Amino acid sequence: MKSVLLYYPFEVAENANSGSKLRPKEMYKAFQQWGSREGVNILLLSGNSAERETLFEQWKAEGKLDDLWFCYMENQTIPFWLTDKGHIPKKPFIDTKVMKFLKQRHVPVGVFYRDVYWKFDELYPLKGAKKTVMKTIYRMEENFYSKYCDVIFLPSDAMGKYVDINREKVSLPPGGKESQVVRSERVKQNAQGLYVGGINNKDYGLFLLLDALEKANEASVICELTVVCREDEYKGLSEEKKARLQEMNVAVKHVSGEALNELYREMDFAFIPRYRSIYNDFSVPVKLVEYLSNELPVIATYCQAQQEIIETDGYGLICEDNPEDMAKAIVKMTKDAEHYRENIQKTFLQKHSWLARVEKIKSSLIK
Template identity: 30%
Template sequence: MQKQLMHNRSMRAAEIFMSNAILFHHPGPINDGLQSGRPVRVKNLLQAFSEIGFEVDVIAGNVSQRRKAAKKVKDKIGHGRQYKFMYAESSTMPTALTTASHFPIAPCMDPEIFFYLKRKNIPIGLFYRDIYWRFEEYSQKVSFWKRVFAISFFRYDLQWYQKTLKVMYLPSLQMGRFLPNPAKFNLSALPPAVGENSIGAPAETVTEPLNILYVGGLSSHYRLHVLFRVISRLSGVKLTVCTRSQEWSQLEHEYEEWLTPNIEIVHLSGEQLPELYEQHDVCSLFLEPNLYRSFAAPVKLYEYIGACRPIIASQDTNAGDFVEENNVGWSISYDDHSLEELLKYLISSPSEIIKQGRNCKPVAKKNTWRNRAENVARYLGDLDQ
């Protein structure tokens, strides 16, 4: 009996030391029921790490939940558990201000976790989501004292990231130039991706009229005025804009002069979107270029590609560069004439739309969440060993 117990303990110890375990950190809930970029990304990457064979221990949730999870991790490490690496997803807020009250009740807790893992020689990679706080628009939207308070914690995050990370992932490398002291970080791109099971089929025909779809916001980052204006005066083309009802109510007055019968506004999300994509020929990211768009990697870009719908995008944007480099649509100047000429060409050349749609599928297959997880694992955890 004693020999059997010793054998069982040895087997458990072997399992611990040989386990293919990693850590996943996020200062918030993994799935809060929202369909926006952050929760979708966090949930999909966590699932992708599991799918490629890792056993994932999660440090996420509110402060209390993260503290309990971190204690369990430390206990496991103390008993011999080995972790190949930790992958972390930041919030759009400073880590210490992700509490319900946005007050820093435990500002040292997450840095302490990172420093502890670094001392244990566990490499850490973190996706830094946004650099919005470095732009003028942030100062226009946030009051002075709130801004000063938040920025001090944004900078605090960067200080302990600099000392603990093996790599900082960004939506695109172009975002790196807006970081304070970017040379102090090892930067790599880890843009959004496509769900393997959600990759659609390219359309074999084009509808009449030509159906164009935009899915997304209407705030100052997503100005659609040129798109509305041009399509409102064209025949042979229809535009569907899928956006949140509250956002449309707030901004409808900016577009009402162009609300012709060939422009429709809908409010759909989640499981309703695949059918919406199937009903349209082309998707739009024809947005006004600005500094932010020069590095932003829209989630919808990859969703459009996954639906195998070619994309109209603006030049001088990161999305436009991707569309042009991967031959999955058309990247044009952001002006009325360029858009009108392109739409007239597409109306008369449906075979071009079909060809570009077919190009989307192989690009989608190279840009799945599984691909992203494998890239992280190769760098941080020697996946191929």
């Protein structure tokens, strides 16, 4: 039986409370589902560097790595040499050992390169000598991928020009998840819009959304807004901003898990109002995938990667990052939300699920 190696040079989080922690687990589950269907054995090599070395040597001795078809690797926001606790690797050469083994046996390797925020001074928090050292290590990591990987998988095509790795670059579907969406019976006359996310950074665009909502509701109220955010972020808002939310009758909630799922069932559409920037052009918000997985049409600003996903299959409306254009989108969405929801139901999971992601990885590495 053919085998596929998943190489995660880090410990997989037990409790996945963010997109970066969730993705490796969902990918493993999707690979197992795909492997079961295709008759392929899936081997997950993960853990700290010492655990990876022990398992790698054990599998080699047992012959488990004799018939590898291809290898899929994940990276994290820090270079993989630093993923052990305390950022000091117990076995610093294990990653090179694994990759050399694969290269000698002509096993195709692809890595998901998830982020390049370290290339943007306004986003990367380190300063001085620490910053210089870390940027050097990040470049070493890029050189490592250039030497050992055949394909670099990215969150979006737009990110490609910021990745200095001379290899084929392929964007992957974002990883939508099947949800049992049973919409709640409508009890409110006005359209219900939802924003889930940060509220303590201008870049997130919540107050741009409020400006747009005021304009859309100028003649008469057509849309009501619910905001879901962290409680500490809400408490940290100025009294002036809190008062504005109250004056506009915005419902502010601090929910997650099943309570958030219930809220998704009550909403008509959702917002991603972030301001356009170079970084926002190529990043794919986790919330976009969550909204679409829950069959919620989306009004989003014209950041390139999210625009491509939404417009290609008609999952919502794109607007400029100003109140006037967003207000027009709100008015249109209140009339056409059901049309966009039908589009999501028809194609989103088929084209953007975790399983679709696995299929694209396989077809990119095995030609």
